[in-house]
Amino acid sequence: MNWIAPAASILEILLLLYVATVDVATRLIRNEFCLALALLGIAAQLTSPMELAQSLISAAILFLLLLVIYTRGWMGGGDVKLLVALAVGLPPTGVMQLLTITALAGGVLALVHLMMRHLPYPRLAPAGSSLARRVYAIERWRHLRHAPLPYGVAIACGGIWAVLSKGF
Secondary structure: OOOHHHHHHHHHHHHHHHHHHHHHHHOOOOHHHHHHHHHHHHHHOOOOHHHHHHHHHHHHHHHHHHHHHHHOOOOOHHHHHHHHHHHHOOOHHHHHHHHHHHHHHHHHHHHHHHHHHHOOOOOOOOOOOOHHHHHHHHHHHHHHOOOOOOOHHHHHHHHHHHHHHHOO
């Protein structure tokens, strides 16, 4: 049983990296990813029912708070699902770390997007262009059209930090 928590943590980190990549590419966070993260969080806490109960209570409270934010249009539904799914596997202090690091990473993400206003509009990235050039061209195009930030990237940063902080 001692190997379950470290294995779940590694899988959570890998899944968060994938979610961040998909969010940049599509601006969508799929339900399957959130469900998998929540199940991994539960699996990591199976040896401690009390910690699992605290985690579920803090995730429920977070969901209610984020539901208010979502209904006001201040946050996307995928972002809410992802944050709550991550909270399922964290103690209350881990949820606070998740929210703090997510907010800081979101601020950096917003600054990067604001700086993009001053960058030249790129020509189309032809086939064979580097990944960085293709991502830049697409993000600059999205920015000009006032597309939302890929906030799943900031949430993934906060999630990875929180998972690493709870240890393996």
